[in-house]
Amino acid sequence: MASRAGNAGKTTATTLLQASIDLSGTKARIVEFDDQRRHGRRLPADLVTPVSLPLARELQTNPEADVRAMSDAFDRTLESFAQGETVIWDTGANLDERLAEFLGGVGIIDEVPADRPAVVLVMARCDLEMIRLAGETAAAFGRAVPEATVAIGLNDAHSAWSTLDADSPLARAAAETLGPIIKRGGSMLVPAIPVNLAIALRDSEIPWHILAGMEPRDAAKHWGVPHAVAKVRQAELSVTLEAARREVVRQLGFPKNET
Incomplete structure (x- = not known):
C-alpha cells in the first residue's frame, strides 16, 4: 500500500484489507511504517510489525539508512509467510521509488506463497496532481516488480x-x-467508508470487527456518544x-476458498 502524499487513504484502506482478509479466515499481518502507529494501537501485537523509517537528517549522512528499515x-x-500469514505493507510517504527498487532487488515475488496474490496498491484522492503522482x-x-x-x-x-x-x-x-479494473492491471475500487464513520474510526484503539460486534452500550461508551448513535455507527x-x-x-x- 503506497502513496507519495498523506491523507490518501493508505491507513484506512490497509485496515479494511486486513479486516477483510482476516474475516475470510486467513490471518493477515500489517507491516506498519507510519510513525503514528494507528495499526499498532488498534490491533493485537501479533498482527502488527512496526518498522521505523530513518529521519531526513539521518538519510543525509547515510543514504542507505532506509534500506535497513526495509530489510527488517x-x-x-x-x-x-513461513507461518502461513498474508502480509500488507502500509508504507510511509516518499518511500515509493526506493521501496520499488528494494522489492525488485530482493526478488519479493519469488518469496510470495503460490496461493497469495502479489499486489501493489497506490492510493490516490480525486485530484489531478495526486493521479499524476500515483501514475508515476x-x-x-511496474518496472521493478513486473x-x-x-x-x-x-x-x-x-x-x-x-x-x-465523466466529461470534466x-x-x-x-x-x-487509471486504466481498467485491477484484474486487468489498472485501478482498484477501494470501498468507501461514510465520512462521519471514518472520522470516528480514525483513532479508535479497538479492532474494527470487534467494535462492530460489541454491545451497543459499550460502543457508545467507547465513542462517547448516545446509544442510538453508536448502534447506527456499528450497523x-x-x-x-x-x-x-x-x-x-x-x-x-x-x-480462494471464498471465491
Whole structure:
C-alpha cells in the first residue's frame, strides 16, 4: 500500500484489507511504517510489525539508512509467510521509488506463497496532481516488480469519484492514467467508508470487527456518544466490512476458498 502524499487513504484502506482478509479466515499481518502507529494501537501485537523509517537528517549522512528499515520489514515478512500469514505493507510517504527498487532487488515475488496474490496498491484522492503522482509510482513498481499486479486505488471516501462528471477535464485526464479494473492491471475500487464513520474510526484503539460486534452500550461508551448513535455507527461499520470483504475476494480472487 503506497502513496507519495498523506491523507490518501493508505491507513484506512490497509485496515479494511486486513479486516477483510482476516474475516475470510486467513490471518493477515500489517507491516506498519507510519510513525503514528494507528495499526499498532488498534490491533493485537501479533498482527502488527512496526518498522521505523530513518529521519531526513539521518538519510543525509547515510543514504542507505532506509534500506535497513526495509530489510527488517522484509525479514519479518518472510517469517510471516513461513507461518502461513498474508502480509500488507502500509508504507510511509516518499518511500515509493526506493521501496520499488528494494522489492525488485530482493526478488519479493519469488518469496510470495503460490496461493497469495502479489499486489501493489497506490492510493490516490480525486485530484489531478495526486493521479499524476500515483501514475508515476505505479510505473516505478511496474518496472521493478513486473510480476506483481500494480494498481491505483481510488479513495472515494467523499464520493468525489462516484459523482465526478465523466466529461470534466479531471475525469478525462484521470482516465488516461487509471486504466481498467485491477484484474486487468489498472485501478482498484477501494470501498468507501461514510465520512462521519471514518472520522470516528480514525483513532479508535479497538479492532474494527470487534467494535462492530460489541454491545451497543459499550460502543457508545467507547465513542462517547448516545446509544442510538453508536448502534447506527456499528450497523454502518458491519456493512462496510462485509462489502470490503466481498470486494477483496471479487477483485483479487483471494482468499480462494471464498471465491
